[in-house]
Amino acid sequence: MDILKIEGLYKSYKSKKEEIKVLEDINITIEDGDIYGIIGLSGEGKSTLVRCINRLETLDKGKILFFDKEINEYIDIMSLKNKELNEYRKKVAMIFQHFNLFEQKSVYDNVKFPLTLSKRKISKEDKEKIISLLEILHLKDKINRYPSELSGGEKQRVAIARALVNNPSILLCDEATSALDPETANEILEYLRKLNKELGITIVFISHQMNMVEKICNKVAILSSHKIVEEGSLAKVFMLPKSDVAKRLIYSEKLNMKLDDKRGLRLIFDGNVNEPIITMLIETCKCLVNIYFADTRVSEDKAYGQIIIQLPYYEKDIDKVKEFLRLHNIKMEEINL
Numbered sequence: 001m002d003i004l005k006i007e008g009l010y011k012s013y014k015s016k017k018e019e020i021k022v023l024e025d026i027n028i029t030i031e032d033g034d035i036y037g038i039i040g041l042s043g044e045g046k047s048t049l050v051r052c053i054n055r056l057e058t059l060d061k062g063k064i065l066f067f068d069k070e071i072n073e074y075i076d077i078m079s080l081k082n083k084e085l086n087e088y089r090k091k092v093a094m095i096f097q098h099f100n101l102f103e104q105k106s107v108y109d110n111v112k113f114p115l116t117l118s119k120r121k122i123s124k125e126d127k128e129k130i131i132s133l134l135e136i137l138h139l140k141d142k143i144n145r146y147p148s149e150l151s152g153g154e155k156q157r158v159a160i161a162r163a164l165v166n167n168p169s170i171l172l173c174d175e176a177t178s179a180l181d182p183e184t185a186n187e188i189l190e191y192l193r194k195l196n197k198e199l200g201i202t203i204v205f206i207s208h209q210m211n212m213v214e215k216i217c218n219k220v221a222i223l224s225s226h227k228i229v230e231e232g233s234l235a236k237v238f239m240l241p242k243s244d245v246a247k248r249l250i251y252s253e254k255l256n257m258k259l260d261d262k263r264g265l266r267l268i269f270d271g272n273v274n275e276p277i278i279t280m281l282i283e284t285c286k287c288l289v290n291i292y293f294a295d296t297r298v299s300e301d302k303a304y305g306q307i308i309i310q311l312p313y314y315e316k317d318i319d320k321v322k323e324f325l326r327l328h329n330i331k332m333e334e335i336n337l
Contacts, residue, residue, distance in 0.1 A: 040223030
């Protein structure tokens, strides 16, 4: 089931002298349970897009449709006003790069804060929900601490608990790992993956870091020149990037080097290979191959990526290598190095 549909979204900012285009003809469909990555270089409109999704920005043109499970139908979020908009924002929560915690409030009170906005009495069920989230995020022992007493990773986990306290359907993550060191960032990704599986929450993950997106997302859209230039499953986009920006984000600069116009093969792995192919190739074909470039990732417990090898000198050896790869159903493309 599609939980969020963005159709023909245009967004610009107007000044006295000019109109600055920020997003142009954005079309995205996010399914319930996805961890959907939106990636692009700085200034391409990623944060503006997420602000449109949570209705902090209006649109010039287009629609954003949210499937409300309570009424079992889609709502156009741009038509929402006052109370309806507040209810929508409970269902589409958000975490930020810099945590945005209240320094004068304890961990417990930070997580509780969204519940107090409705000006109702905090129930026993509410308190149990807060404690449950703190347990899931390994923060129960920090319940009475203040933000100044927490590490960066702990602060972000408090922010995640606060975002989830109203049981949202979607969690928007705007550069949620960018302010953290690599080890802590990976820990946050693991928590997000766990919450996605255990709570069934859909996650929209905004980032300029491909290595973060590929570790957690199952689908991805790439923004460039304020448009979506590629979109689809992570494996599809990662294996065969078509746009220049996708190649820059995914491939190493080594792919732009030359080695005296030697012949090579690009081997493409799409998740169906679990054998030491290069070792088997050398043993079977009785010829050595030079690995020029290798870049593989594990997504959803499967290996994706590519290896570029320099082909042997003799034509008969080249034929043996290609036949071996065909027999093992390895996708390949001959290239000049």
